[in-house]
Amino acid sequence: MTDAARQFEQDKRLLDRFVRGDARAAEALTAEHLPRCLAQAFRMLGSRTEAEDVAQEAMLRLWRIAPDWRSGEARISTWLYRVTANLATDRLRRRRKSASIDDIAEPADPSPSAEARLMSEDRARALAAALNALPEKQRIAVTLRHVEERGNPEIAEIMALSVEAVESLIARGKRKLRDILAAKASSLNYTDEET
DSSP states (O other): OOHHHHHHHHHHHHHHHHHTTOHHHHHHHHHHHHHHHHHHHHHHHOOHHHHHHHHHHHHHHHHHHGGGOOTTTOOHHHHHHHHHHHHHHHHHHHHHHHSOGGGSOOOOOOOSSHHHHHHHHHHHHHHHHHHHHSOHHHHHHHIIIIISOOOHHHHHHHHTOOHHHHHHHHHHHHHHHHHHHHTTTTTTTOOTTTO
16 A cells, blocks of 8 residues: 555544544644645745644634545545645735735745845745746646645646646646746846756
């Protein structure tokens, strides 16, 4: 049995135990999945406080639907990823309506030198802006593949698309990102290999 299959079975058992009133099962599921939800939300939002709110809401939604969970339809991790992405996307949409991109705080970068930190922040802003310039499906597919490091079959499941459609979205998204970032290569101190 693969690690993914073992995790799927373990999650299913824990969710069943939670539905029967076992608080320790909820603690185990939370310990397993909350850190990934939090990391995903933080990457999308750039705010620890907002990421914590989104991750907690995603877990609360899992607890609410637990009695009706149909284990054969989706893995808990996939379901939580989709819910977290949707909640974070909703926050980003609300944020765009009420604030400019300049008002959004960038996440702290642990680089040792100030110059390296500033360059890294400039690159992160440029990449975030480039990702935000992509059509939504391309942005999600590229982020899942190259930030979350998920495989194309899992991305296809998350996005409810075929693997071929995911591959096409990723390829088009990467080309567009490369074009956007190539125009800024000299100001971001990118080498030819990095663009």
